[in-house]
Amino acid sequence: MQNESPLFENRRPGAGGETPLGPDVPEITMPGPSLGNGPPLALLTTVTLSPIVVLIGMRISATATLAPVADPWVPSSGIAASIAVQTLADSPISMVQKDASAPDSSQGAQVTMYNVNSRESETFVLPYDGVLSRADQKRLTHLFRCKRTGHELSPDQGLIKVLAHIAKRYDGHVLEVVSAHRHNRGTSRTSKHRTGHALDFRVQGVNVKDVRAFVWQMQEPIGLGYYREQKFLHVDWRPVDGKIAWDQRTEDSAYKYWPKWSGGDPHKKAQKAAKAKAKKKRPSRGKALRSSQPQV
Numbered sequence: 275m276q277n278e279s280p281l282f283e284n285r286r287p288g289a290g291g292e293t294p295l296g297p298d299v300p301e302i303t304m305p306g307p308s309l310g311n312g313p314p315l316a317l318l319t320t321v322t323l324s325p326i327v328v329l330i331g332m333r334i335s336a337t338a339t340l341a342p343v344a345d346p347w348v349p350s351s352g353i354a355a356s357i358a359v360q361t362l363a364d365s366p367i368s369m370v371q372k373d374a375s376a377p378d379s380s381q382g383a384q385v386t387m388y389n390v391n392s393r394e395s396e397t398f399v400l401p402y403d404g405v406l407s408r409a410d411q412k413r414l415t416h417l418f419r420c421k422r423t424g425h426e427l428s429p430d431q432g433l434i435k436v437l438a439h440i441a442k443r444y445d446g447h448v449l450e451v452v453s454a455h456r457h458n459r460g461t462s463r464t465s466k467h468r469t470g471h472a473l474d475f476r477v478q479g480v481n482v483k484d485v486r487a488f489v490w491q492m493q494e495p496i497g498l499g500y501y502r503e504q505k506f507l508h509v510d511w512r513p514v515d516g517k518i519a520w521d522q523r524t525e526d527s528a529y530k531y532w533p534k535w536s537g538g539d540p541h542k543k544a545q546k547a548a549k550a551k552a553k554k555k556r557p558s559r560g561k562a563l564r565s566s567q568p569q570v
């Protein structure tokens with residue numbers, strides 16, 4: 275049965291439409307690293323390895339390891355590599371070619387994505403600021419197209435930022451695209467898949483609970499859904515609604531919001547704490563009466 279009521283879909287989103295947008299979604303802050311807002315992806319350089327290049331690279335690596343790492347997302351080896359490339363680009367030795375498609379590990383994370391529906395594979399460098407080059411945006415939009423209608427919509431910058439950090443954390447693993455953009459009639463009107471803000475995915479060779487824990491500790495406005503039976507995660511970017519988590523046991527079962535693995539509903543927790551505090555402050559009625567009576 276297809277139910278077009280957005281209210282119904284908010285309360286119990288179906289497997290096809292799914293993304294909850296509950297009106298009571300609280301704004302919370304979770305501990306953990308935040309995504310950096312780096313500069314847009316600059317022109318990248320390709321280095322043809324030769325003994326001279328390796329020597330220069332090694333020397334710079336040795337000095338760079340002494341410098342403090344300012345950005346927790348950028349490892350010292352990444353800084354060393356980028357300094358080495360930069361120095362070579364400035365040098366008169368013409369071994370460096372400017373190439374806009376070459377990866378730069380300090381700006382983004384390389385990942386191969388495999389669309390399980392179309393069986394297409396594409397490799398990207400996902401920039402940490404979520405701003406893709408025009409060519410990459412076109413390729414990713416095509417890979418993320420609606421599997422039922424073929425409709426294409428550019429994925430949101432916030433979603434790409436999150437994916438870049440997942441790609442970095444699971445470097446070398448293929449990211450399986452289960453469902454990205456949806457534009458078919460059965461998709462809920464409130465679904466974040468409709469607007470290019472959501473992705474259902476798996477990381478090949480990694481336990482889904484491990485990926486779930488990594489994504490959830492991000493201090494970002496994300497929705498995170500765990501689909502136990504189908505063993506995939508839904509992640510979306512929701513700056514207006516704030517962070518929320520849910521869990522679905524089987525394909526037909528209702529969502530359980532704020533499951534245990536998310537640490538529980540922070541809104542309810544705050545209410546409970548406030549109540550307990552108020553109760554502690556207020557003396558009981560009997561006590562108050564007794565203390566106001568004259569001592570005889």
Ligand SMILES: [Zn+2]
Nearest residue numbers: 472473474508
């Ligand atoms: Zn989803």
